[in-house]
Amino acid sequence: MPARIYPSTAVAVALLLLLVCQAAADSVSGAAPDSHSTVASAEALASVHRSGAPHVLASAVAQQAASPGPGEHHLGSRPRRPCATEAGQAPLSLSSPSAFMASSLTPTFWWGTATAAYQVEGYTTANGRGASIWDTFSATPGKTYNGESGEKADEFYKRYPADIKLMQSLGVRHFRMSVAWPRILPKGTGTVNQAGVNFYVTLVDALKAADIQPYVTLYHWDLPQTLQDSYGGWGSSRIVNDFAAYADVVFKALGSRVTYWTTFNEPWSFCFMGNANGQHAPGLTDRAVAWNCAYHVLLAHAAAVKKFRAAVPGGKIGMNINSDWSEPFSSSSQDQAAADRKVEFMAGIFGDPLYLGDWPASVKQRVPNLPTITSDQARDIKGSTDYFALNHYTTLYVKDAPGAYGLEGLLDASASANGPEGLVGPQADSSWLYTVPWGIRKMLNWVNNRYHPGEIYVTENGCDVPGESGLALPEALNDTFRVNFYQGYVQAAAQAAAYDGVPLKGYFAWSLLDNFEWADGYAKRFGIVYVDYSTQARYVKRSARYLANLFGTVGSA
Ligand code: GBH
Secondary structure, three states: OOOOOOHHHHHHHHHHHHHHHHHHHHHHHOOOOOOHHHHHHHHHHHHHHHHHHHHHHHHHHHHHHHOOOOOOOOOOOOOOOOOOOOOOOOOOOOOOOHHHHOOOOHHHOEEEEEOOHHHHOOOOOHHHOOOEHHHHHHOOOOOOHHHOOOOOOOOHHHHHHHHHHHHHHHOOOEEEEEOOHHHHOOOOOOOOOHHHHHHHHHHHHHHHHOOOEEEEEEEOOOOEHHHHHHHOHHHOOHHHHHHHHHHHHHHHHHOOOOOEEEEEEOHHHHHHHHHOOOOOOOOOOOHHHHHHHHHHHHHHHHHHHHHHHHHOOOOEEEEEEEOOEEEEOOOOHHHHHHHHHHHHOOHHHHHHHHHHOOOOHHHHHHOOOOOOOOHHHHHHHOOOOOOEEEEOOOEEEEEEOOOOEEOOEEOOEEEEOEEOOEEOOOEOOOOOOEOOHHHHHHHHHHHHHHHOOOOEEEEEOOOOOOOHHHOOHHHHHOOHHHHHHHHHHHHHHHHHHHHHOOOEEEEEEEOOEOOOOHHHOOOOOOOOEEEEOOOOEEEEOHHHHHHHHHHHHHOOO
């Protein structure tokens, strides 16, 4: 039995499960994305809701409650559950989805698309923007693919009105975006650049006028270069007050317009890839700096949240925590403990202090000179998020391996895509990304069981398609690999909600647009919309139509 059932979410998610099953027929059969069959599946669902809803939904929810859910940290992978329609429901009849769209279910589940300032905006010197560590890093030979940078990116800075119309045409009602610190404070501190503030105010107002709710991240990796130069950026405790002051400027400018916020996107990624293996800006290779970064992120988060409570009453704030799922390679207790450690060294580095008040015990045992979270600091950090924001992409198998190191340091564990029965899942274009739908269900259960956060949003999930950059446009737009990825992950996430009682409230696809993929430049495409970088033209991929049908019918307030 799930620990708790959230009735409205459970009902919406039951519908989502039904719809994924319906939509699956389209993606598997290879029908055109906007063909009658997809529309028909949406209409069928609408009909279920209006006529047979109470019965069908009640049985779906009852089935969830009765179904054995993970409930524990580790489970063997299980066969996909049958769709409700496969499980003996009456055939669905067709009718208009509009009644469904207007129904009381629509406020319960968000779907949205996600972006980040440096990856999409371009215009990196316009209107007083200062340099960020990503401008500098990209300009350093050998650091990014082909020396590419975010200088042009998707020109979202100017093209956002058309991109908002595009989102409207897809029925996107939630949009995750980030604010570029060096647009607001070109030198990181001091004088506010009003033109930068105005850009985000105008953007947010344009989104709202289009009935798209902005979901704002304060820091998606573009630290003002001045702060890196003057004191070492996230390696120094001086960053804490500077970040809180920056956050306060943004809270005051956008707080009356935006309800949902996050302070940091993926601090694991920017602390460890930026400072331990040097693959991201600022390109340092000093693990001690990476751990100081993690510590200062937690302190800066807590300091910013204090400002937030005063400036944005009624607002909700979190932190986008990324984690791969770690599946034990075998059922041995050693491999299970190793897999636990691996997740603790990723999600737990930030999740444990935020929800439990200290670093995970496994981290404290293994990391030399780990900064101490004092009891005063713990008081501010613990309980400072209103919901859990999870960025999740992939899963690896983990073995006990005494003495083995990971990027974070001594893990006594090793991770690989090769499992006891072969590869964990189909590999995407990025070498680190494998399609493993069941991993998101387990990851969501881990978060829920360890932290009981009350609300969980998946704030990034998506993939690139093998070889996509080399494909001609028509082939790139027919992205069945990505459709299958989304179908699998959304279904598994919905199962976590419906069968396991995970309070999943929304889901953001990464990304709206192909964009600047950090060290991989423009070679990797994560968009559900294709961008031709020579013309800046946008082309809707099949995956966007798939998601639009899927989520549009379930509803999104
Ligand atoms: C996210 O990071 C970012 O938030 C987003 O900006 C980005 O565009 C998107 O996902 C797609 O990459 O083999 O040790 O080098 C993704 C999370 C975590 C993926 C670390 C790469 C590298 C593992 N990243 N992972 S390693």
